[in-house]
Amino acid sequence: MHQRSIKNPISVIGVGLHSGCRVSLTLKPAKADQGITFVRTDLPNTPAIQCHPFLINDTRLSSTLVDEAGVRVGTIEHLMSAFACYGIDNIIVELSAPEIPIMDGSSNSFLYLLSQAEIIDQNAKKKYIRIKEPIEVVEPDKWVKFTPFDGYKVKLSIDFGNHPLFKPENNSCEIDFSKQSYVDEISRARTFCFVRDIESMRNNGLGLGGNLNNALVLDGDAILNEGGLRFDDEFVRHKILDAIGDLYIVGHQVIGGFEGYKSGHAVNNKLLRKLLSHPDSWEYVTYDDPEEVPQSFHYVR
Known part of the structure; x- marks a missing residue:
């Protein structure tokens, strides 16, 4: 490739x-x-x-x-x-x-x-990063990890307590990119926020450009955006979208599995830093024969 x-x-x-x-x-x-x-x-x-x-x-x-x-x-x-x-x-x-x-x-x-x-x-x-050994970051209320896997898959779970818009059956999602398409399954999932947090965000210089055209806005048990959700589990799918972007900051596709509970930008970055600081846990690989490349990376998906 x-x-x-x-x-x-x-x-x-x-x-x-x-x-x-x-x-x-x-x-x-x-x-x-x-x-x-x-x-x-x-x-x-x-x-x-x-x-x-x-x-x-x-x-x-x-x-x-x-x-x-x-x-x-x-x-x-x-x-x-x-x-x-x-x-x-x-x-x-x-x-x-x-x-x-x-x-x-x-x-x-x-x-x-x-x-x-x-x-x-x-x-x-093209140089890929292949995960050779499991590596993880664990914090008091969240964790993320890489594991060896001959392809690329992402599994995330979110937890917003008993909030009525976060139903248990929609709080976890796994995508194996050898079988499922990023374009179809992930790309349209939007970022989201709560009305209760907007004032605090803006007082801290954040969310100043946010509106109903560029974010899902949740108010109690209501979604304020016309048309509602694009997926029943759009919230966790967007977290997958974020994680894929955060992990690609390393500059290479990762041959491996990524899994997390309540992942976010900070902990995702900590995982990348830990990975790069443990060179025995990964290696660069290239391929001469396109047929040897894991199916997850056969574009365009």
């Missing part, structure tokens, strides 16, 4: 979920082995940040890159999730504000942008 980028630049304008800033986003082709680079075109000297788990230095309701100079690129997880879906290895992301636009709160719009830009294979082998 070969590395991937896009053939043509493509742009979109939107709003940042937390900053409320209007932002122009442009995706541009990048050379093989260049990785995923974010460029702040609104700042002097247009600083660039290479995507890396150790630069995720703000995880308040999103995954935000912050470099040593304090340059920020916020809420990257939905875009990264789309990159993971199509196996994008090398791309330049230019933005005119400190945050990726939220679009409709899912990754579906980013998949559309990538398809319109035309995804291309490059003349370099």
